[in-house]
Amino acid sequence: MTPFRRTQWTPGDVMSMRADLLNLPNEHFKPLLQGRLPTPLEKASIVEDLVREQVALQIFENDTYKVLVGHAPPFIRLTVKRHDNQPCESWKDLQAIKNQLVGPEFEAAELFPAESRLVDAGNEYHLWVHADPSFRFPFGFQCSRAVPEHPLFQPR
Numbered sequence: 001m002t003p004f005r006r007t008q009w010t011p012g013d014v015m016s017m018r019a020d021l022l023n024l025p026n027e028h029f030k031p032l033l034q035g036r037l038p039t040p041l042e043k044a045s046i047v048e049d050l051v052r053e054q055v056a057l058q059i060f061e062n063d064t065y066k067v068l069v070g071h072a073p074p075f076i077r078l079t080v081k082r083h084d085n086q087p088c089e090s091w092k093d094l095q096a097i098k099n100q101l102v103g104p105e106f107e108a109a110e111l112f113p114a115e116s117r118l119v120d121a122g123n124e125y126h127l128w129v130h131a132d133p134s135f136r137f138p139f140g141f142q143c144s145r146a147v148p149e150h151p152l153f154q155p156r
Contacts, residue, residue, distance in 0.1 A: 001093060004060040004067065004100055017054060021047040060101055067097055074135075076102055078127040087123045098127055105133045 022044070026037045029046055038046060057079075058069040065088075068079040080097055082088060098108045108129040113119075119126075130137075 001065075001096060002063040004062045004065075004097075007059045007061050009055050009059065014051060014055060018047060018051050021050055065093070065097065067101060069101060071131075072128075074131050076106075076129040076131055078102070078108070078129060080125040080127065081121075081123065085123055088125055094125065094127060098129060102129045103133060106130060107135060107137055109137060 026043065029038045029043055030036065032038075032046060033042065054068075056070070060067045060069065061083075064082055066081050066083060068077075070077045070079070078097065078101060080088065080094065088094060094110075098106065102108075106129050108127040110125065110127055
């Protein structure tokens with residue numbers, strides 16, 4: 001995996017994003033309007049807000065991945081997608097992405113939400129990284145580092 005470089009949204013990216021959102025059926029926007037269909041003006045306003053939110057995200061890319069970085073205090077959200085739209089099959093890649101873009105001593109979690117909160121954009125992964133490097137999640141292993149090169153894993 002090559003190092004990440006920061007990239008920018010192109011005007012074409014923004015126009016395509018806007019068009020894709022505007023082409024969504026009005027039913028897609030009902031949850032944002034307490035179950036009612038939007039008027040054309042409301043739909044346009046919602047789309048502009050969504051485009052603004054997306055364009056505010058930082059973009060990092062390497063030879064394999066595109067990562068969008070957003071802030072949702074106290075978390076940093078990493079949205080990870082492969083350029084070839086295939087599933088990410090390597091946990092080590094996600095760990096390396098977190099380490100490279102946020103830092104090796106930050107903890108992250110991937111949430112498997114309730115179905116009512118599910119967001120599935122297809123082979124897109126969301127890591128929620130706590131913005132405080134001293135924070136530790138109250139779950140997970142409480143031991144020190146244990147990886148294949150660690151003595152714990154060496155044959156006797």
